[in-house]
Amino acid sequence: MNFDLTQIIHDGTYFLISVLGKAVFAPLIRDSELYWFYWLSAFLIAWGFWRICLLNFSPNALGFRENFLSKKIWLHPSAIRDYKFYLVNSLIMAWLFNSMWLDPIAIKSFLNEVSNVSLVDAPASKDTHVIVKIAYTLLFFVVYDFGRFVAHSLLHDVELLWKFHQVHHSAEVLTPFTAYRVHAVDLAIMAWVPMIFTATLTWIFEQGSGSGIGFYMFMGFHVIIWFFNLIDHLRHWHVWVTYGPVLNKWFISPAHHQLHHSADPRHWGCNRGYELAIWDRWYGTLVLPDENPPALTLGLHEIDKEKWKFQWQLQLQPFIDAIKCIRFGNK
Ligand SMILES: [Zn+2]
Ligand SMILES: [Zn+2]
DSSP states (O other), rough: OOOOOOHHHHHHHHHHHHHHHHHHHHHHOTTTTTTHHHHHHHHHHHHHHHHHHHHTTTTGGIIIIIIISSSHHHHHHHHHHHHHHHHHHHHHHHHHHHHHHHHHHHHHHHHHHOOOOOOOOOOTTOOOOHHHHHHHHHHHHHHHHHHHHHHHHHHHHHHHHHHHHHHHHOOOSSSSSGGGGOOHHHHHHHHHHHHHHHHHHHHHHHHOOOOOOOOOOEETTEHHHHHHHHHHGGGGGGGGOOOOOTGGGTOHHHHHHHHHTTSGGGTOOOOOOBBBBBHHHHTOOOOOOOOOOOOOOOOOOOGGGGSSSSSHHHHHHHHHHHHHHHOOOOO
């Protein structure tokens, strides 16, 4: 075998700079969820909500400056762990997707061959009737949301998978970067399970229409998912935003997800949905948020805290716990 050290150093440096550059400059990348536009929309929604509550003399009003922009949150050791994890994970995920066993093109063509379904970029036929396209866009959203609920439920209910999902729940404070504190195994489950559901839906529509089909998009996202992206950062941000007593039964507000992160045993495993609350209602895991924010302690059980202090622990501890779980069946 011929090792060209200079070439390896060159390729490695290029890989590091390009991946980290993309991660750092994500706020300038239009089809990134971290695009500046979504930060601004989250900020304006949170500020608007706070103003309305202030006018109504709600205790919500106390929380905006102290929590939304507080150094106590943004420079908390747990938040700093999130930033580091975001960078480390972007390298790991890029490496996994560049390696032969997680090559997205190879996976896609393999699945296309097996299932004869175009999974991701189904070419939209110009002949698709507008009603069919609207129906596909709506159903794709519902099925995708259900797929994400199922995946998230597996991560909570299957002990082995919970070992990996714990990484996300180990955050002691929330910032939008906590959304990226997700182990690679967790990410794989969250990507593949919904894909099976949406692939099946696409297959049904393609069989019916006899051609490829695509959904309506806006700014690089499925149009309905784009709409929810406007508020998505608030799921992991210390401002208590709810949709009110009626809509809270139908949609998962940012406050629902903050309850999902609560260390209080009464909240464990609640509110697993992403946008629609109907799946949690059906599964019996919906906990409605009050209009006024409760004093929540976030994270895992106290005794677990020491396990999630360092980057290597966040990446490797789940494998250690998973092996123990397989060998001894322990909790
Ligand atoms: Zn969870
Ligand atoms: Zn979360």
